Amino acid sequence: MPTSIAIYPGTFDPVTNGHLDVIRRGAQLFGELVVACAVNISKQPLFSLNERISLLQAVTKGVKNVRVESFDGMVVDYVKKQGARVILRGIRTFSDFESEVQMALANRTFAPEVETVFVCASLEESFISSRLIREAAALDGDVGRFVPPQVLKALRVKREALQAQVSQHAKGRKS
Ligand code: COA
Numbered sequence: 001m002p003t004s005i006a007i008y009p010g011t012f013d014p015v016t017n018g019h020l021d022v023i024r025r026g027a028q029l030f031g032e033l034v035v036a037c038a039v040n041i042s043k044q045p046l047f048s049l050n051e052r053i054s055l056l057q058a059v060t061k062g063v064k065n066v067r068v069e070s071f072d073g074m075v076v077d078y079v080k081k082q083g084a085r086v087i088l089r090g091i092r093t094f095s096d097f098e099s100e101v102q103m104a105l106a107n108r109t110f111a112p113e114v115e116t117v118f119v120c121a122s123l124e125e126s127f128i129s130s131r132l133i134r135e136a137a138a139l140d141g142d143v144g145r146f147v148p149p150q151v152l153k154a155l156r157v158k159r160e161a162l163q164a165q166v167s168q169h170a171k172g173r174k175s
Contacts, residue, residue, distance in 0.1 A: 008036065
């Protein structure tokens with residue numbers, strides 16, 4: 001039986017206009033879209049899980065049929081638990097395509113009944129990522145075009161932590 005629930009998983013550290021574009025497109029395609037914020041300890045996110053969820057909730061307030069949740073563990077297990085069969089993903093660039101297909105095929109191996117559906121992310125936001133936003137914000141770059149106002153404000157509050165994170169990465173790259 002087809003279901004009209006789709007899951008859009010990601011780390012959202014933080015949510016950007018690019019993610020929002022995918023969320024809006026997904027909300028038009030499915031009866032319900034669950035934005036699933038990954039705990040993702042491997043990335044050591046700047047924003048805590050609660051902060052990432054609060055920001056997602058704030059910026060999706062006006063988008064009908066969107067629910068924000070968190071998940072830990074395998075995404076396909078979470079999808080099945082939600083009674084869904086679709087994973088929604090956005091493709092920005094050709095390099096995204098390669099890694100997204102790899103992930104979709106791996107997920108299909110784990111759960112053949114779960115399908116991955118791709119939407120093309122908007123051209124204007126195709127080059128941004130959460131990492132780029134964090135790095136530019138740490139260096140006082142104007143990132144207001146790329147994130148919703150609530151996220152811009154949250155980035156300003158995190159300024160010191162951001163700068164520490166960026167200089168740590170820079171040291172890591174040199175060594
Ligand atoms: N606009 C702007 N930025 C975007 C974007 C868009 N449309 N789509 C992706 N990005 C950014 C992300 O913010 C992320 O930035 P970051 O690396 O600075 O955090 C980057 O591009 C990579 O995105 P993505 O590949 O979606 O990584 P993610 O960390 O957001 O999500 C999970 C990855 C959580 C979906 C994936 O790791 C997962 O499913 N984990 C659960 C464990 C599991 O099941 N593993 C097996 C999978 S085969």
